[in-house]
Amino acid sequence: xxxxxxxxxxxxxxxxxxxxxxxxxxxxxxxxxxxxxxxxxxxxxxxxxxxxxxxxxxxxxxxxxxxxxxxxxxxxxxxxxxxxxxxxxxxxxxxxxxxxxxxxxxxxxxxxxxxxxxxxxxxxxxxxxxxxxxxxxxxxxxxxxxxxxxxxxxxxxxxxxxxxxxxxxxxxxxxxxxxxxxxxxxxxxxxxxxxxxxxxxxxxxxxxxxxxxxxxxxxxxxxxxxxxx
Numbered sequence: 001x002x003x004x005x006x007x008x009x010x011x012x013x014x015x016x017x018x019x020x021x022x023x024x025x026x027x028x029x030x031x032x033x034x035x036x037x038x039x040x041x042x043x044x045x046x047x048x049x050x051x052x053x054x055x056x057x058x059x060x061x062x063x064x065x066x067x068x069x070x071x072x073x074x075x076x077x078x079x080x081x082x083x084x085x086x087x088x089x090x091x092x093x094x095x096x097x098x099x100x101x102x103x104x105x106x107x108x109x110x111x112x113x114x115x116x117x118x119x120x121x122x123x124x125x126x127x128x129x130x131x132x133x134x135x136x137x138x139x140x141x142x143x144x145x146x147x148x149x150x151x152x153x154x155x156x157x158x159x160x161x162x163x164x165x166x167x168x169x170x171x172x173x174x175x176x177x178x179x180x181x182x183x184x185x186x187x188x189x190x191x192x193x194x195x196x197x198x199x200x201x202x203x204x205x206x207x208x209x210x211x212x213x214x215x216x217x218x219x220x221x222x223x224x225x226x227x228x229x
């Protein structure tokens with residue numbers, strides 16, 4: 001058994017804390033009378049759905065007889081294998097439908113969930129580094145650096161613009177999808193020592209990058225802004 005479950009638990013605590021920090025005094029959340037209980041319920045469902053789709057995606061891309069049994073599927077600490085990009089897509093897809101079915105502020109909450117996940121991601125990588133029993137290669141350190149740089153940029157620029165109303169609700173999450181997909185592709189390529197540029201996970205990440213950037217351009221009407229300038 002590895003220490004993945006401990007890293008995930010630590011990341012989830014950070015995830016919950018950031019969601020609380022952003023949500024509990026937010027004007028849009030207060031105006032819509034959305035209780036923290038509903039938001040935390042969504043956070044737990046996000047975690048469950050993300051873990052499920054992460055496992056499903058990994059097994060789909062990496063089939064093995066050990067995953068054919070129920071125990072082989074659910075005991076991921078003993079039989080490792082999770083797809084981060086699959087978890088992100090599945091988790092956010094699920095909570096999007098959850099927010100929509102309960103008439104919650106979708107864009108605002110998606111932004112907060114994206115910011116919370118981005119905040120917990122570097123901690124997860126660092127936790128993996130600390131608890132790893134084997135020496136890790138330089139690309140892993142490179143992925144930690146990229147995730148920290150992305151977090152700093154979001155905290156210093158993207159989040160203030162979003163909270164200040166300079167960006168539409170939902171824009172932050174689209175920027176997150178685009179940047180995370182790009183970082184994920186770079187990380188995968190570097191971890192393979194540039195031998196495996198095209199694989200299933202990178203293709204899924206590239207599709208996510210293109211789709212999210214297309215929605216971003218449409219939502220913020222970037223082409224019109226560029227044309228006016």
